[in-house]
Amino acid sequence: MERVCFVLEIAPGTEQEYRQRHDDIWPEMAQAIRDSGISNLTGSRRGTDVYYYAECEPDVAPAFRRLGETDMNTRWGESFEGVITRITDESGNLQYAAEVFHLD
Structure with a gap:
């Protein structure tokens, strides 16, 4: 198992919409995340x-x-057009944050 932290940016004024969409995550999307x-x-x-x-x-x-690689992830991402303004770096990779500390 590997831990990861990544960062994205949403458009100003979409904070509540972003929250609501995740409160109402599509069950199929949640399953795709788990299955991955x-x-x-x-x-x-x-x-x-x-x-x-x-x-x-x-x-x-x-x-x-x-x-x-899932269609569900593609659909989920497309549904956030205009909400998420930045999720990847210049190379198209998620913007990862380096782990500097961990305590079990």
């Missing part, structure tokens, strides 16, 4: 920055690759 090997997915927002923590099996790369 991603668990304990938690998002926290500060202003328009949203920070996500997840645990991935066997590690980050294959878990997010599997999720990215």
